[in-house]
Amino acid sequence: MNNFWIILVHTYMNKLKSKSFIVTTFLTIVIVLGLTNFQNIIEIFDKNGGKENVAVLDETGKLYEPFKQQLKTINKDINLTSYKGTEKEAEKAVENGEFAGLLELRFNKEELPEAGYKAMSIADSALYTDLQTSLQQVKTMLAASKINLAPDQLQKLYEPVSFEKTALEKNAKTEEELNQARGLVYVLLFIIYFAVIMYANMIAMEVATEKSSRVMEILISSVSPIKQMFAKILGIGLLSLTQLAVFLIVGYFSLKSNMESLKDGFFGVYGFGDIPGATIVYAVIFFILGYFLYATLAAFLGSLVSRIEDVQQMITPMTLLVVGGFMIAMFGLGKPDAAFITITSYIPFFTPMIMFLRVGMLTIPAWEAVLGIAILVVTIAVLAIFGARVYRGGVLMYGKSNSFKDIKKALQLTKNE
Known part of the structure; x- marks a missing residue:
């Protein structure tokens, strides 16, 4: 067992100190800070402080004031100036x-x-x-006055139609709760998507790199291949949690200090306040299970190649599964109760994203979420057993990769041991 922990710690520390990890972490932190300070960055480069100055030439002498009043109700950041010069002078002012x-x-x-x-x-x-919308409002008012509509009649014309939405399902989420859930699901789907692709790929590359340098021949003489596989999966799993913790801490404090400037954008529409604790718990569970599902798959696929350049070709089908699940989840954000979404949430390779989408967006019976978790656990166990057998024989295989035909060879080598 000591050998298992030695490999786990070595994998974790080796990747933690690598230049690629440090550079990736630094660049991602910069991107997170950039996104959460987006409005402040725009204002730095905007000499008008986000305001737009527009010159107005009113040939009628009657439209400027009502137009200005209408524009204030639509966008207060547009400053109008009644220009008293000629059209050519105004054009020159724009050019300057x-x-x-x-x-x-x-x-x-x-x-x-x-x-x-x-x-x-x-x-x-x-x-x-x-500008066009404001002028349209002025035109509507003038047209109404020409057909002698009274002010109260005009107000009725503009009055928005009453449209109430009521969910008949017991304990169904309100519109505000749906918006909050949609925002959280949207962000976490991206985290799951990129984390699975990046860290699963890292595991496959790690195995292939050791094989290409013949380090594997030394390792398998002192440590069983099964211990190696799970030590690498857990080591890089800890690495991913470390990196994600850094991103989340930086993002949280940056968002907290800039929430006022971001309230009119994405966070104003969706928001992240009053998120149910159960949703957070499910997010963590499905993220961890999704990672182990694809990490186990990546480990034994990586063991089938002897050259680093063959890794991408071998794990392409796995990547397509992740992309497929992500695309289905993006569709499900708008229609989470569709039958297609319900069915795909029980397909193991899509479950981490699709079942979490349903848990976050809908009020589903607890047994459905538990069933999704059980499906993932069973699939991971099956993949681990099968993957360990393939890994055990795959690490002994060298030469040009013949894609998935090598799985049969790896299993044969395992039997012959």
């Missing part, structure tokens, strides 16, 4: 960077407002969409 654009207001033949917008670039669709 004094204004983001020039808006020309005029009446059409029916005495209703229309406009033209000029800017150095029309790539900022959000800006001119807000």
Whole structure:
């Protein structure tokens, strides 16, 4: 058993001190800090502090004020300036960077407002969409006055339709709870997806690297291949938890200090407050089981190759399974109660993501979540037993890889031992 812990600690410390791990961790922390400080970064480079200055040439002399009032209700960050010069002078001011654009207001033949917008670039669709929406509101009001609609009649016209959503299922989540769950599920699906791909690939590369350097020949003379496989899986599992803990701690404190600036974006829509403890527990369980499922698969696939360059080809089917599960989960975010989602949540290689999606988004019976966990545990056990046999023979195989035909050879070598 001592040999098992020696390999586990060696695998963990060796990867922890590696340049690739340090660089990856550092770059990911930078990305996390960048995303959580996104609004602050924009304001640093934005000389107007997030404000857009637009010059307005009102040829009618009547549209500027009502247009300005309407725009305030849509976007307070757009500053309008009634330009008193000529059109050419206004265009020159835009070219000199004094204004983001020039808006020309005029009446059409029916005495209703229309406009033209000029800017150095029309790539900022959000800006001119807000301007167009505001002008549309002014046009609607003027058109209503022409057909003698009273103010209260006009208000009824704009009044949003009442549309109540009621879930008949007992203990069903409210819309606010669904938004919070959707945000958490969305983030954790990405964590599971990238963690499984990155760390499972790391295990396969580790095994292939040792085989290519003939270190395996020394190891198998003192430690059984089965101990080696599980020591590497657990070692890199601890490494992944270490790295994820760093990311989560940095992300948490960065989000906490920048929540005010982010409340109007993703976190304003979804939010992460009042998340049920059970959802967090399920997230941890499905993440760990998902890791061990794919890590066990990656270990014995890695044992079948003798050259590092063959690793990607060998683990491609495994990667496609992860990608497939992730794509199904993305579809399920919008329709978590679909029959297709329910069925795929019981397919072992999709269960970590799809069952967690259902647990987070729906109020499902506890036995369904427990069944999903049981399916994963049984699959991991079967993979571990089969994978250990393949690994035991696979580490003795050298030469060019013949893809999955090598599994049969590895099993034959195990029997002959």
